[in-house]
Amino acid sequence: xxxxxxxxxRDEFRGWFDRCDPRLLIxxxxxxxxxxxxxxxxPADGAIGREMRDSISQHNIDKWGSVRAVDxxxxxxxxxxxxxxxIDLAEQVGFTGIGVYPxxxxxxxxxxxxxxxxxxxxPAKWGAVxxxxxxxxxxxxxxxxxxxx
Ligand SMILES: [Zn+2]
Numbered sequence: 432x433x434x435x436x437x438x439x440x441r442d443e444f445r446g447w448f449d450r451c452d453p454r455l456l457i458x459x460x461x462x463x464x465x466x467x468x469x470x471x472x473x474p475a476d477g478a479i480g481r482e483m484r485d486s487i488s489q490h491n492i493d494k495w496g497s498v499r500a501v502d503x504x505x506x507x508x509x510x511x512x513x514x515x516x517x518i519d520l521a522e523q524v525g526f527t528g529i530g531v532y533p534x535x536x537x538x539x540x541x542x543x544x545x546x547x548x549x550x551x552x553x554p555a556k557w558g559a560v561x562x563x564x565x566x567x568x569x570x571x572x573x574x575x576x577x578x579x580x
Contacts, residue, residue, distance in 0.1 A: 438463040443472055447479040452497040454525075454545045459501060461524045462543070466517065468506040473540060478502040489528060489544035500528065500544035508539050511579045517541065518556070518572075525551035533578040534561040 432453055438460050441448040448456070463470045472478060480498040483491040489500035508514050514531060521529050521543055528544035549555050558575020559567050 436460040438470075439472075444479055445472075447498055450480055450492055450498055451501075452495075452499045452545055455497075455499055455501060455543075458524050458526055458545060459503075459543065462521055462526070465520050465524060466505055466507070470503050470505045471537075473502040473504060473535070473537060475502065475536070489546050499546060500542060502532075502535075502540055502542050504535075504537050504540050509580070511576045514539060514576055514579045522552065522554050522556075527551060527554045529554050529556045531558045531572060531575045531579075532560075532567075533558070533575055534567070539579055 434453055434456055436456060444451065459470070477490060479490070479501050480492045481488060481490040482493050484493050487494060489495065490498060492498050505517050508517050518529055518531065521541070526543045526545060527549040528542065528546045530542035532540040532542065546555065556572045558570045558572045560570055560575050560578050561567055
């Protein structure tokens with residue numbers, strides 16, 4: 432399948448484009464369309480595909496045979512309300528895993544995935560924040576959103 436996206440170039444996926452689940456790419460393009468502002472793929476290592484052998488991470492191509500997750504920084508998210516809007520849109524376009532990470536180095540970040548053990552419209556949702564020692568821990572989405580200034 433030779434996918435062409437409207438809002439993203441292949442090079443933005445740093446070599447992973449052809450190994451991404453087409454659904455991940457199409458939903459990301461749709462979300463970008465609906466959001467109306469640029470969505471930057473995180474420059475961090477592992478923000479797209481990862482080779483993690485048995486890990487159940489949706490980034491792990493070894494486990495799933497394709498990359499089902501991408502970590503992003505959308506423009507226009509600087510407060511809790513905007514973060515909720517972005518999450519709602521991600522849910523509406525059909526992402527089935529949505530995580531919010533207020534403490535990422537690049538600002539408020541989001542994990543988006545197309546896991547198949549959740550239904551579109553009923554995604555898994557979570558947050559992750561850093562504790563006082565800078566160690567990331569998982570929390571309820573609402574708790575992470577409270578950390579978004
Ligand atoms: Zn992720």
